[in-house]
Amino acid sequence: MKRAWFASIAVAAIALLAGVASRIDGVRPFLAFVVPYGALAILLAGLSWRVIRWSRAPVPFRIATVCGQQKSLPWIKAGWLESPSSTLGVVARMGLEVLLFRSLFRNTRARIDSGPRLIYGEAKWLWLGALAFHWSLLIVLLRHLRLVVQPVPKLSLLLERVDGFFQVGLPVLYATDIVLLAGLLYLLRRRLRDPQVRFISLFTDYFALFLLLGVALSGVWMRYFARVDVVAVKQLALSLTVFSPSLPKNLSAWFFVHLALVSTLAACLPFSKLMHMGGIFLSPTRNLANNNRMKRHVNPWNYPVKLHTYEEWEDEFRDKMKAAGLPVEKD
Ligand code: HEM
Numbered sequence: 645m646k647r648a649w650f651a652s653i654a655v656a657a658i659a660l661l662a663g664v665a666s667r668i669d670g671v672r673p674f675l676a677f678v679v680p681y682g683a684l685a686i687l688l689a690g691l692s693w694r695v696i697r698w699s700r701a702p703v704p705f706r707i708a709t710v711c712g713q714q715k716s717l718p719w720i721k722a723g724w725l726e727s728p729s730s731t732l733g734v735v736a737r738m739g740l741e742v743l744l745f746r747s748l749f750r751n752t753r754a755r756i757d758s759g760p761r762l763i764y765g766e767a768k769w770l771w772l773g774a775l776a777f778h779w780s781l782l783i784v785l786l787r788h789l790r791l792v793v794q795p796v797p798k799l800s801l802l803l804e805r806v807d808g809f810f811q812v813g814l815p816v817l818y819a820t821d822i823v824l825l826a827g828l829l830y831l832l833r834r835r836l837r838d839p840q841v842r843f844i845s846l847f848t849d850y851f852a853l854f855l856l857l858g859v860a861l862s863g864v865w866m867r868y869f870a871r872v873d874v875v876a877v878k879q880l881a882l883s884l885t886v887f888s889p890s891l892p893k894n895l896s897a898w899f900f901v902h903l904a905l906v907s908t909l910a911a912c913l914p915f916s917k918l919m920h921m922g923g924i925f926l927s928p929t930r931n932l933a934n935n936n937r938m939k940r941h942v943n944p945w946n947y948p949v950k951l952h953t954y955e956e957w958e959d960e961f962r963d964k965m966k967a968a969g970l971p972v973e974k975d
Pocket of ligand 1 (some may be wrong): 787863871874
């Protein structure tokens with residue numbers, strides 16, 4: 645519980661610091677230019693470093709941790725999706741994993757019942773909560789393109805229309821804002837309420853969740869309550885994208901809080917567990933076809949070894965083998 649408190653205090657401190665500092669004229673350029681540029685630089689360098697390091701790790705053979713039948717004899721039915729032997733099968737397996745979290749869908753829960761008896765049961769809430777959170781986050785980010793791209797991409801406009809189909813009040817209420825917050829609160833509640841999950845949770849686990857919650861809450865606050873000047877935000881965002889930063893006057897403190905939290909999230913991402921976003925694509929148990937029986941995979945680390953074949957061995961000991969009455973291949 646202490647770790648959760650520390651993480652929430654750390655996020656609150658970043659938000660407070662940004663909010664207070666944004667009131668000081670001399671510090672605003674730092675918050676508006678240096679912080680986002682710095683975070684972006686750390687994000688790009690960190691992402692490249694992680695991906696390059698992963699891709700350089702040798703994978704000498706196929707690691708087939710699968711629960712499907714491997715392709716072998718024609719009369720044995722192979723699991724083309726569970727244990728794919730072709731690239732197409734791997735793409736399908738990866739696609740379902742990334743888009744629908746297929747392996748999490750099969751998540752089970754173990755508990756000891758009276759008896760004592762070990763019982764496994766369904767555990768679909770984690771899958772649903774995670775899926776709701778990730779999909780809403782993606783849609784929110786794609787909708788944000790209207791703030792940084794001119795002309796606004798059609799996809800962004802379409803998502804805005806679909807997302808706001810409830811047409812509740814003004815500004816229009818986005819369904820993804822509710823789902824994003826609900827998903828994050830569920831993930832946080834699970835981490836705090838489940839004793840086993842709480843036991844293995846580290847500061848960084850809570851920090852990522854509180855940071856995301858802080859970003860989402862400050863965004864929601866800006867849109868529905870504080871009503872920030874979106875034109876001024878877009879002016880700043882566009883100036884940053886063309887590397888000619890200019891600071892509009894009427895940016896509210898809430899925007900600086902949002903930006904500081906987003907920047908912290910971006911800078912921490914490559915060094916945190918949030919890197920699972922990139923790691924999934926480089927995971928050998930997911931991205932390799934299970935074709936061990938169809939193709940010979942030679943370990944690239946193999947160094948030349950001086951072999952002593954059975955024939956040579958028998959040539960050497962044939963007389964002694966015969967004398968001892970042992971069978972030989974060649975007389
Ligand atoms: C991880 C990245 C980010 C996340 C998760 C995020 C999340 C959110 C959320 C949930 C909202 C509520 C309204 C909505 O859904 O559109 C919001 C609003 C907003 N965000 Fe972000 N945001 C992010 C990055 C940014 C960045 C980089 C900027 C600066 C250009 C920004 C500027 C804004 C503004 C101005 C609003 C208010 C929009 C309005 O009034 O319609 N956000 N954000």
